[in-house]
Amino acid sequence: MDIEIDNVSKRFGTFTALNNVNLTVHPGELVALLGPSGSGKTTLLRIIAGMERPTSGRVLFGGQDLTGRSLRQRRVGFVFQHYALFRHMSVFENVAFGMRVKPRKQRPREKEIHERVMSLLSLVQLDPFAKRYPSQLSGGQRQRVALARALAIEPAVLLLDEPFGALDAKVRKELRRWLRELHDEMELTSLFVTHDQEEALELADRVVLMNNAVIEQVGTPQEVYDHPATSFAYEFLGHVNRFDCTVAEGKVAVCGGEIAVPAEGFNGDGKAIAYVRPHDIEIFNGAVMAGRPAVVRYLMAAGPVAKIELSFDDDGTFLEAEIGRAQLHALDLHVGQPVYVRARKARIFAAAGGMH
Amino acid sequence: MTTAATTLAVKPTTRGSLRKETILPGFGLTLGLTLFYLSLVVLLPLAALIAKASGMGFTGFIEAAFTPRALAAYRLSFGTAIVAAAIVSVVGLIIAWVLVRYQFPGKRLLDACVDLPFALPTAVAGIALAAIYAQNGWLGAPLAQLGIQIAFTPVGIIVALMFEGIPFVVRTVEPVLQDLDKEVEEAAASLGAGRIQTLLKVIVPTILPAILTGFALAFARGLGEYGSVIFIAGNLPMVSEIAPLLIIIKLEQFDYAGATAIATVVLLAGFIMLFVINWLQRWNKRRGT
Amino acid sequence: MAGGATSKSRIAASEPLWLRLLLIVLAVGFLTLIVLLPLAAVFAEALRQGIGAYFASFNDPDVLAAIRLTLLVAAIAVPLNTVFGVIASWVIAKFEFVGKSLLVTFIDLPFSVSPVVAGFIYVLVFGVHGWFGQWFVDQGVQIIFAVPGLVLATIFVTFPFVARELIPLMEEQGNEEEEAALSLGAGGLRTFLKVTLPNIKWGLLYGVLLCNARAMGEFGAVSVVSGHIRGETNTMPLYVEILYNEYNFVAAFAVASLLAMLALVTLVLKKMVEWRFGGASAVG
Numbered sequence: 019m020d021i022e023i024d025n026v027s028k029r030f031g032t033f034t035a036l037n038n039v040n041l042t043v044h045p046g047e048l049v050a051l052l053g054p055s056g057s058g059k060t061t062l063l064r065i066i067a068g069m070e071r072p073t074s075g076r077v078l079f080g081g082q083d084l085t086g087r088s089l090r091q092r093r094v095g096f097v098f099q100h101y102a103l104f105r106h107m108s109v110f111e112n113v114a115f116g117m118r119v120k121p122r123k124q125r126p127r128e129k130e131i132h133e134r135v136m137s138l139l140s141l142v143q144l145d146p147f148a149k150r151y152p153s154q155l156s157g158g159q160r161q162r163v164a165l166a167r168a169l170a171i172e173p174a175v176l177l178l179d180e181p182f183g184a185l186d187a188k189v190r191k192e193l194r195r196w197l198r199e200l201h202d203e204m205e206l207t208s209l210f211v212t213h214d215q216e217e218a219l220e221l222a223d224r225v226v227l228m229n230n231a232v233i234e235q236v237g238t239p240q241e242v243y244d245h246p247a248t249s250f251a252y253e254f255l256g257h258v259n260r261f262d263c264t265v266a267e268g269k270v271a272v273c274g275g276e277i278a279v280p281a282e283g284f285n286g287d288g289k290a291i292a293y294v295r296p297h298d299i300e301i302f303n304g305a306v307m308a309g310r311p312a313v314v315r316y317l318m319a320a321g322p323v324a325k326i327e328l329s330f331d332d333d334g335t336f337l338e339a340e341i342g343r344a345q346l347h348a349l350d351l352h353v354g355q356p357v358y359v360r361a362r363k364a365r366i367f368a369a370a371g372g373m374h
Numbered sequence: 375m376t377t378a379a380t381t382l383a384v385k386p387t388t389r390g391s392l393r394k395e396t397i398l399p400g401f402g403l404t405l406g407l408t409l410f411y412l413s414l415v416v417l418l419p420l421a422a423l424i425a426k427a428s429g430m431g432f433t434g435f436i437e438a439a440f441t442p443r444a445l446a447a448y449r450l451s452f453g454t455a456i457v458a459a460a461i462v463s464v465v466g467l468i469i470a471w472v473l474v475r476y477q478f479p480g481k482r483l484l485d486a487c488v489d490l491p492f493a494l495p496t497a498v499a500g501i502a503l504a505a506i507y508a509q510n511g512w513l514g515a516p517l518a519q520l521g522i523q524i525a526f527t528p529v530g531i532i533v534a535l536m537f538e539g540i541p542f543v544v545r546t547v548e549p550v551l552q553d554l555d556k557e558v559e560e561a562a563a564s565l566g567a568g569r570i571q572t573l574l575k576v577i578v579p580t581i582l583p584a585i586l587t588g589f590a591l592a593f594a595r596g597l598g599e600y601g602s603v604i605f606i607a608g609n610l611p612m613v614s615e616i617a618p619l620l621i622i623i624k625l626e627q628f629d630y631a632g633a634t635a636i637a638t639v640v641l642l643a644g645f646i647m648l649f650v651i652n653w654l655q656r657w658n659k660r661r662g663t
Numbered sequence: 664m665a666g667g668a669t670s671k672s673r674i675a676a677s678e679p680l681w682l683r684l685l686l687i688v689l690a691v692g693f694l695t696l697i698v699l700l701p702l703a704a705v706f707a708e709a710l711r712q713g714i715g716a717y718f719a720s721f722n723d724p725d726v727l728a729a730i731r732l733t734l735l736v737a738a739i740a741v742p743l744n745t746v747f748g749v750i751a752s753w754v755i756a757k758f759e760f761v762g763k764s765l766l767v768t769f770i771d772l773p774f775s776v777s778p779v780v781a782g783f784i785y786v787l788v789f790g791v792h793g794w795f796g797q798w799f800v801d802q803g804v805q806i807i808f809a810v811p812g813l814v815l816a817t818i819f820v821t822f823p824f825v826a827r828e829l830i831p832l833m834e835e836q837g838n839e840e841e842e843a844a845l846s847l848g849a850g851g852l853r854t855f856l857k858v859t860l861p862n863i864k865w866g867l868l869y870g871v872l873l874c875n876a877r878a879m880g881e882f883g884a885v886s887v888v889s890g891h892i893r894g895e896t897n898t899m900p901l902y903v904e905i906l907y908n909e910y911n912f913v914a915a916f917a918v919a920s921l922l923a924m925l926a927l928v929t930l931v932l933k934k935m936v937e938w939r940f941g942g943a944s945a946v947g
Contacts, residue, residue, distance in 0.1 A: 116565035396759075396842075404753050487699060495881070
């Protein structure tokens with residue numbers, strides 16, 4: 019089922035949580051709502067679920083306007099950040115809840131409920147824990163109970179609010195892979211909220227990047243990472259070096275290298291900000307054309323990619339570079355070594371309000 | 375006295391094994407003073423009652439404690455306390471809910487009202503309730519026109535016990551409602567539960583230990599209550615005479631044995647309630663984590 | 664998470680307007696009927712025959728004696744229970760020892776004893792036929808049907824108030840600050856006065872307030888040990904009963920109005936303390 023968010027705004031008093039948001043989610047997609055806290059992503063998720071009413075705008079499921087429908091009529095599976103398990107019920111009863119509260123006529127027979135709950139519990143690998151209570155489970159297990167409970171009402175849409183936020187790193191990775199498989203297997207349309215860019219980029223089909231109540235960019239993980247549409251997108255996704263610079267005659271000098279400014283991004287001359295990814299910084303042992311002298315300050319060579327922190331000789335600004343191990347050996351870098359750096363690629367945005 | 379003394383004498387030699395080490399001073403002194411004062415003021419007089427009751431012999435005690443008049447008094451005290459506690463459990467839940475969940479003008483005043491029965495002396499509440507529900511009182515007069523009499527009937531006792539019991543329920547349920555996560559209610563709704571279903575299947579079971587604790591506290595208070603009840607009760611033997619009043623009547627008749635026996639029954643009922651309440655509160659605490 | 668998700672906007676966790684209003688009306692209605700109306704009745708009945716008759720009620724030497732006696736009893740019982748309440752809280756909150764939960768239960772005991780039984784047990788100990796009654800009679804000291812009996816019964820019923828407030832508060836605060844003070848060279852008493860006491864002062868005040876309100880308003884327990892001797896062993900609540908039973912309603916309610924005002928002052932102070940140390944306190 020596709021989900022359409024049509025011009026949705028939400029205000030709490032004078033605070034604007036969402037400002038004219040438009041988004042279409044296609045059937046079967048796994049979409050991440052990514053942004054810093056306060057960006058409006060959770061509010062958007064709650065509006066889609068029907069837990070909040072938008073101040074204006076509509077939410078459509080499969081072309082049908084659901085704005086006036088309550089949460090219980092929408093039949094969306096919702097997984098809460100802190101799981102919201104019923105603590106007075108066993109794992110089994112938690113999962114069975116959605117079936118037990120159905121109107122008498124639609125309610126499955128006890129035997130059917132039992133079978134469905136047990137099959138869901140085996141899906142989330144918790145069948146031995148059916149009789150336990152939530153307080154007797156680990157965080158990762160609670161999360162899986164919450165998921166099984168949400169799936170028990172056979173939703174077409176699954177919404178997850180910071181699903182891995184409260185888990186430790188190892189469990190998080192495991193659950194992530196497993197959620198992806200589950201999503202594909204059950205042919206769900208899923209949205210999840212996260213503030214962790216790595217999680218969004220790794221897991222989602224498409225990433226919706228939000229900031230300050232608006233959507234900054236929508237695209238596949240590769241699109242948003244390689245071609246950030248805004249300066250916010252650039253800073254939020256991945257490490258980046260940020261330089262103040264000046265554009266003159268369509269060209270800009272960024273950390274030594276002179277770069278032709280892409281015409282579609284920036285017109286005219288003036289003050290600008292340049293973003294350079296650490297892996298787009300080149301390091302040389304000797305002087306090069308358009309290179310800028312710098313000193314190696316710190317080396318982190320554990321792992322496949324070496325991280326190098328440098329500072330420019332002239333103004334002392336720090337920058338970060340990443341180079342492969344082979345290159346590191348070839349350059350034979352050590353702390354305190356004078357080098358030359360150059361930007362291979364940069365993205366230019368006008369400084370303060372100069373975007374066109 | 376003797377119990378305190380022996381405990382004190384034993385303590386210094388064994389205290390290393392009896393308590394966890396901390397560098398804070400004053401354990402021996404403060405424990406000793408506490409036990410001394412507690413024994414003098416609370417335990418010794420209570421022991422006197424138990425000793426006196428034991429001295430009566432089993433049959434003597436049973437005969438004095440369970441006369442028809444005493445049985446009627448127990449029934450009345452027990453019955454009115456349980457009805458009043460049941461009513462204030464429901465109403466107290468509503469009041470706690472309103473105080474925790476809603477914003478409205480005058481909320482602070484309502485909140486202060488809840489504590490009034492704790493602060494108002496029972497005798498004052500007693501004569502005020504009697505005045506209101508008397509034949510010519512503010513509520514007694516209109517009710518009399520409808521043919522309903524409250525003062526000088528067991529219903530009057532229930533009204534007085536409701537007054538005394540309401541803060542127990544509200545103040546026990548309130549913090550638990552405050553801690554209740556709204557996400558849990560939203561989870562129930564997202565799974566298709568209606569508001570009433572959510573209330574009955576999710577909210578009430580979650581806060582049930584607190585409601586029961588409040589009920590038990592109000593009931594225990596009702597069992598022993600005296601001051602607020604006697605003015606409105608009518609105090610007719612076999613009809614509207616509560617157990618604590620019967621103790622005083624026996625005492626005024628110099629029937630020490632009768633007073634002792636009835637007081638022992640009332641005391642034991644109070645102890646049983648204390649035990650139940652402690653158990654409920656532990657359950658409540660477990661549920662909270 | 665996302666900014667101001669206020670409770671009002673959580674539509675799945677709130678009731679329709681009509682239900683909200685109904686519940687508020689029920690709550691307000693019940694409290695008005697059961698709690699506020701009696702309070703109003705006290706003052707209305709006291710002033711039934713005008714302000715002159717109201718003040719004339721206090722012209723009775725027995726009323727003044729009752730007021731004096733009430734103040735005297737509270738002035739003895741409250742400080743004693745305060746000191747021992749603090750001592751008991753210290754030992755319970757700061758130390759772990761065998762039998763601690765039993766001790767806590769014993770401290771709570773008076774709350775579950777009917778006030779009438781509380782008075783009666785003192786008659787059994789100190790009355791003429793009691794354990795020590797004859798001994799005290801030989802010494803020429805009368806306890807039952809005299810002021811010492813009133814004080815003892817009052818101490819019994821107000822015994823748990825201070826410790827009840829302080830134990831959870833002190834447990835929550837832990838031992839670290841005291842241990843720090845000791846490690847810096849402070850002595851035990853100094854540590855208590857300079858570190859512990861400032862931390863618990865609002866809770867202590869709260870407990871003392873409740874203790875005092877109950878001490879001045881106690882009826883059942885003192886009724887048993889008083890003997891109702893006019894001008895001698897009648898506290899205010901007891902004298903209210905006598906006046907009421909003599910159909911002297913204006914005077915009965917006039918004295919009751921003083922007690923009601925005491926309750927109101929206690930409530931206002933209690934609410935102020937609550938704001939200071941935030942959040943409601945344990946049930947008394």
